Amino acid sequence: MSLWRAGAVRAWLEVVMGMPMYISACSENVKSGKVLLGLTDEDLELGLGISNPMHHRKLRLAIEDYRRAEGDQGLSKVSDMDHHWVATSWLSDVGLPQYSQTFQAHLVDGRVLNSLSRRDLERFLNISDQFHQTSLLLAIQLLQILSFDKEALQARRTKCEHQDQDPIVWTCHRVMKWITDIDLKEFADNLQGKGIHGAVMSLDPSFDTDTLAKALGIPSSKHMLHRHLYEEMKSLAVHHSAEQGSEVICSTSPVSVCRFAEKRASMRRSGKSPLRLRANSHSAERGLGFHGSCNFLPREARVQAVPRANGSPMHTYKSVEITNV
Secondary structure, eight states, rough: OOOBBBBHHHIIIISOOOOGGGGHHHHHHHOOOHHHHHHHIIIIIISSSSHHHHHHHHHHHHHHHHHHHHIIIIIOOOOOOOOHHHIIIIIIHTTTTHHHHHHHHOOHHHHHHHOOOOHHHHHOOOOOOOOHHHHHHHHHHHHTTTOHHHHHHHHHHTTSSSOOOOOGGHHHHHHHHHHHTTTTHHHGGGGTTSSSOHHHHHOOTTOOHHHHHHTOOOOTOHHHHHHHHHHHHHHHHEEEEEETTTEEOTTSSOOOOOOHHHHHHHHHHTOOOGGOOOOOOTTTTTTTTSSSOOTTOGGGOOOEOOOOOTGGGHHHHOOOEEEOO
């Protein structure tokens, strides 16, 4: 960027950044890439007239990325995710396409995604639904796990398109396909616009059978359907290792290891039905989906599978606990 002339700066702002509305002010004030690299927050607001907080953040983060790239490190992978991809492809995969227009208006690209917090979603993007906020933050967490590598993400999704494995990378559409495959086709379409995707199912410790059944619109009186869904979720999350004599999570999915068989046997001995447990229960038998208390190890013996880097949106999502045993 330090070698760019005025024309290259304008072309970058219009084509790469998708911000043609600021070209006029840029032409008057920014005559080279060196000047662009040196812009401060005050310069962006006063010199270029950028008042939209998300637009301001997008340009500031991009300039910071290009500053780092000056040292021959190259741009980050996140730079491959422009706001058109985020607003269309990514939001569709997350299962929340209803926010596409909002994300387009605020020009939310990969760099901005990586900076979003729960407060940002509500304050700047007007997303007030708590579960939708959680869904978006966990989808961002998945991108962080993969270092914002779109190709790696797509490769993993392709591998599990016709196999029930690696659920953490599943899109909302893949979850709907799975629902159809387990003979609950009549409920699959109810997931549209709900924000249910693989990262939510794998990384949210409060996500269980009741949560999914509610999203699917399965009546609480349909106990056998709840039992069927519970069994299918258990099968998806856990596979038996005959050699090790234990149940383990698919190695590509950083979710908690939970011994469902032992847990369910304990339920039966105590006379408790797994179908009557609720998401807000604090009992040891809680967690009919991918998560449970994992009480066979003390809490201090658990280790965090995915460390939260500085700036992670999950710093504001305090209820997430990703563990590996």
